[in-house]
Amino acid sequence: GEDVEQSLFLSVREGDSSVINCTYTDSSSTYLYWYKQEPGAGLQLLTYIFSNMDMKQDQRLTVLLNKKDKHLSLRIADTQTGDSAIYFCAESIPNFGNEKLTFGTGTRLTIIP
């Protein structure tokens, strides 16, 4: 079955790096996504990684994928107050010609001044 798990909360000091972790159970995932949800808003795609990649870097964001352990992480360098949000990981799973998107529970990132 498919299950995507994340820690519910993370607090980080401004200027430090934030690392948000995600584990998933379905090894047939094709894409893995990170979405950001700011207060009172919908989810916005932050970045994604194809399942045959180990790492993807995009400015302050680094995504690491360990397929053996089914572990995905999002590192935010030099965390700023504007990074305060809930971060969701999601996996895309093949489903008889239609892929299925399954979301994790979300991690609320709080920035400490």
Add this chain to the structure above:
Amino acid sequence: NAGVTQTPKFQVLKTGQSMTLQCAQDMNHEYMSWYRQDPGMGLRLIHYSVGAGITDQGEVPNGYNVSRSTTEDFPLRLLSAAPSQTSVYFCASSYRQGTEAFFGQGTRLTVV
């Protein structure tokens, strides 16, 4: 470019009332879906549609109906609201199922 538009943003219902949450997208996406977001439970899929005239149930479909008469619109109907349906509802669309999803701003529904 409006993207995905949801209305209303807030709604309070009494138990037993019915209502329709509206969702429209202007990106010509085939795939549309409805999620509910509850604390500590992430997003759970209610219903989805892979194209006009085609709908299917997601993870938590009970108490909700959908229809997809056009590519643009995907309304969600609550037939007889219950307090357990108090939640934040998000509509999303994507080019096809499993690809990047674009979300609306959400509807915060309270059932008293």
